[in-house]
Amino acid sequence: MTHPLLFDFTQQALADGYQEVVERQWAANTVAETHTHPFAARGLLTQGEMWLTQQGQTQHLQPGDIFSLEPHTPHEERYGSEGATYWAARRS
Numbered sequence: 001m002t003h004p005l006l007f008d009f010t011q012q013a014l015a016d017g018y019q020e021v022v023e024r025q026w027a028a029n030t031v032a033e034t035h036t037h038p039f040a041a042r043g044l045l046t047q048g049e050m051w052l053t054q055q056g057q058t059q060h061l062q063p064g065d066i067f068s069l070e071p072h073t074p075h076e077e078r079y080g081s082e083g084a085t086y087w088a089a090r091r092s
Contacts, residue, residue: 005064006087009044013089018042021089026050032077040091041069048084052077 010021018040026032026048043066050061054075061067069075 005044006046009066009087010089013042016042016089016091018089018091021087024086024088026077026079026084028079028081028083030077030079030083034074034076036072036074037069038071038092040071042089043067043069043086045084045086047086048082049080050077050084050086051079 013021024043045061045063045065045067047063049063050067052059052061052067052075054069054073059065059067
């Protein structure tokens with residue numbers, strides 16, 4: 001099932017200069033310890049829940065929430081008991 005915000009999210013990300021939008025899925029109770037990416041990212045959570053920690057602050061994200069990461073920003077991701085699915089836009 002396609003999330004109703006996905007089309008708008010994708011169109012806005014492409015208009016903002018993001019090169020691609022891809023689906024990401026994470027297994028239940030997964031922790032991606034502190035890491036960085038060489039690209040900017042914007043995500044739309046569509047299923048499950050996620051905790052994103054960056055710069056000492058944690059966001060609890062649920063379906064419909066959008067999050068952003070700047071390049072080379074250390075962050076940690078934690079996924080709930082159902083795992084999570086989100087759409088990620090990436091920009092070099």
